[in-house]
Amino acid sequence: xxxxxxxxxxxxxxxxxxxxxxxxxxxxxxxxxxxxxxxxxxxxxxxxxxxxxxxxxxxxxxxxxxxxxxxxxxxxxxxxxxxxxxxxxxxxxxxxxxxxxxxxxxxxxxxxxxxxxxxxxxxxxxxxxxxxxxxxxxxxxxx
Amino acid sequence: xxxxxxxxxxxxxxxxxxxxxxxxxxxxxxxxxxxxxxxxxxxxxxxxxxxxxxxxxxxxxxxxxxxxxxxxxxxxxxxxxxxxxxxxxxxxxxxxxxxxxxxxxxxxxxxxxxxxxxxxxxxxxxxxxxxxxxxxxxxxxxx
Amino acid sequence: xxxxxxxxxxxxxxxxxxxxxxxxxxxxxxxxxxxxxxxxxxxxxxxxxxxxxxxxxxxxxxxxxxxxxxxxxxxxxxxxxxxxxxxxxxxxxxxxxxxxxxxxxxxxxxxxxxxxxxxxxxxxxxxxxxxxxxxxxxxxxxx
Amino acid sequence: xxxxxxxxxxxxxxxxxxxxxxxxxxxxxxxxxxxxxxxxxxxxxxxxxxxxxxxxxxxxxxxxxxxxxxxxxxxxxxxxxxxxxxxxxxxxxxxxxxxxxxxxxxxxxxxxxxxxxxxxxxxxxxxxxxxxxxxxxxxxxxx
Numbered sequence: 001x002x003x004x005x006x007x008x009x010x011x012x013x014x015x016x017x018x019x020x021x022x023x024x025x026x027x028x029x030x031x032x033x034x035x036x037x038x039x040x041x042x043x044x045x046x047x048x049x050x051x052x053x054x055x056x057x058x059x060x061x062x063x064x065x066x067x068x069x070x071x072x073x074x075x076x077x078x079x080x081x082x083x084x085x086x087x088x089x090x091x092x093x094x095x096x097x098x099x100x101x102x103x104x105x106x107x108x109x110x111x112x113x114x115x116x117x118x119x120x121x122x123x124x125x126x127x128x129x130x131x132x133x134x135x136x137x138x139x140x141x142x143x
Numbered sequence: 144x145x146x147x148x149x150x151x152x153x154x155x156x157x158x159x160x161x162x163x164x165x166x167x168x169x170x171x172x173x174x175x176x177x178x179x180x181x182x183x184x185x186x187x188x189x190x191x192x193x194x195x196x197x198x199x200x201x202x203x204x205x206x207x208x209x210x211x212x213x214x215x216x217x218x219x220x221x222x223x224x225x226x227x228x229x230x231x232x233x234x235x236x237x238x239x240x241x242x243x244x245x246x247x248x249x250x251x252x253x254x255x256x257x258x259x260x261x262x263x264x265x266x267x268x269x270x271x272x273x274x275x276x277x278x279x280x281x282x283x284x285x286x
Numbered sequence: 287x288x289x290x291x292x293x294x295x296x297x298x299x300x301x302x303x304x305x306x307x308x309x310x311x312x313x314x315x316x317x318x319x320x321x322x323x324x325x326x327x328x329x330x331x332x333x334x335x336x337x338x339x340x341x342x343x344x345x346x347x348x349x350x351x352x353x354x355x356x357x358x359x360x361x362x363x364x365x366x367x368x369x370x371x372x373x374x375x376x377x378x379x380x381x382x383x384x385x386x387x388x389x390x391x392x393x394x395x396x397x398x399x400x401x402x403x404x405x406x407x408x409x410x411x412x413x414x415x416x417x418x419x420x421x422x423x424x425x426x427x428x429x
Numbered sequence: 430x431x432x433x434x435x436x437x438x439x440x441x442x443x444x445x446x447x448x449x450x451x452x453x454x455x456x457x458x459x460x461x462x463x464x465x466x467x468x469x470x471x472x473x474x475x476x477x478x479x480x481x482x483x484x485x486x487x488x489x490x491x492x493x494x495x496x497x498x499x500x501x502x503x504x505x506x507x508x509x510x511x512x513x514x515x516x517x518x519x520x521x522x523x524x525x526x527x528x529x530x531x532x533x534x535x536x537x538x539x540x541x542x543x544x545x546x547x548x549x550x551x552x553x554x555x556x557x558x559x560x561x562x563x564x565x566x567x568x569x570x571x572x
Contacts, residue, residue, distance in 0.1 A: 154430065387516055409516075
């Protein structure tokens with residue numbers, strides 16, 4: 001039997017609060033998704049003004065980051081076509097659900113991935129900044 | 144009427160064992176999928192710690208390799224955009240199920256493809272090494 | 287933070303062995319899928335002669351049973367159209383992935399669902415008997 | 430290693446010819462699909478006037494019949510809701526690709542399923558009659 005640590009709802013709310021604060025600060029209303037360590041959704045908020053299609057993308061970013069245990073932007077850099085590492089094409093896997101656009105980050109506690117956060121509605125850099133802000137707020141509040 | 148040779152369940156288990164041994168050796172728990180010559184799943188193992196999304200990707204790699212009768216990394220190299228061979232874009236076929244990420248290999252006996260193996264959770268190079276190890280274990284044990 | 291118990295690969299193999307033994311006994315080669323508590327695949331075997339389409343259905347049954355924490359046959363009985371409980375139609379959810387055909391059972395340890403088993407290729411009654419046999423073999427061997 | 434018998438292209442053409450003859454006789458231009466024993470398409474004809482959506486349904490009927498090794502109409506009868514056999518709901522499996530509408534039949538040689546035929550554009554009874562006519566023409570010509 002395996003024992004798995006997983007984000008709870010209270011912690012998911014902290015992650016969203018940290019990301020939303022940053023989104024407000026930079027003036028970009030965001031879609032914010034939090035998944036558990038298996039990539040299944042546990043919390044979601046589309047801030048007033050967040051983009052409709054970003055609701056799906058935010059979930060896919062959080063899913064990808066939690067499951068792959070790395071940032072979606074890392075996939076992005078690694079799968080440039082013609083780079084010889086045979087990773088190009090991963091972005092169409094799972095019907096496109098595997099998302100390589102920046103803005104998804106794994107959430108780790110004591111070196112173990114316990115969930116994922118995915119942000120969408122801004123540029124990848126804005127999305128990444130809000131994901132990072134969510135994690136920093138979580139680290140300050142919950143660890 | 145055609146006569147087709149196809150991997151049996153016992154042989155699938157040998158392939159998985161060989162791949163898993165290599166995965167343990169390099170310290171990367173893998174998702175390992177074996178399909179028949181038509182690309183349909185006959186055996187699968189997600190080693191403890193293998194990635195959730197890799198379960199689908201491993202199956203898609205095995206399907207692609209068995210059906211195309213070549214390694215998925217060969218597709219990868221051939222479908223770089225702008226290379227003039229008009230293969231770019233094949234990775235979105237079948238809703239993305241046609242997988243061009245390295246780690247899928249056809250399994251051949253006497254020059255005939257009898258199945259496919261697909262590995263996912265590591266880098267493409269790690270996945271390819273484990274797929275190859277599975278085939279070598281199969282060749283030593285079953286041929 | 288939540289702490290989750292989850293089937294490991296060794297236990298998945300025990301479940302498959304128990305189900306396969308029963309399948310051999312009744313003379314129906316089966317597709318056998320084991321998922322973790324989140325419904326993600328950890329092990330699969332299509333016994334020689336198992337049906338191609340049953341590979342997907344077995345996985346969907348295991349997914350549904352693990353996630354819903356009940357047998358798929360219980361959904362079946364509850365979602366007869368016109369029975370007044372407003373459950374009819376659940377079988378088309380998730381693109382049909384939510385499976386209400388008998389043959390999926392949750393796997394519980396100390397009252398907690400740690401995974402799911404799904405069987406397909408026979409009648410629902412045969413599938414259910416093999417799923418139950420897998421669980422009984424697991425209970426005898428692992429608890 | 431398993432040895433599988435599979436319809437060849439010449440035999441597929443005979444099956445289509447037999448079905449098309451019957452379709453012409455009853456005045457209903459049909460979509461006619463032939464799959465191998467794994468449910469993968471080997472031949473298809475939309476007779477002039479055949480219905481567009483029936484191209485997919487004919488393929489799904491042939492796939493289902495080959496894989497399940499029984500007529501799609503048998504599924505239809507068995508999965509009436511509320512009949513207590515826990516099969517209701519099978520028709521939405523595989524995203525609806527598992528087809529329980531009459532008109533799909535397995536093709537058997539010496540008791541072994543070697544392929545499937547699926548017909549669509551008429552009533553289920555007309556589709557079933559043409560599928561049966563295809564098989565009888567095949568049995569007369571090829572066995």
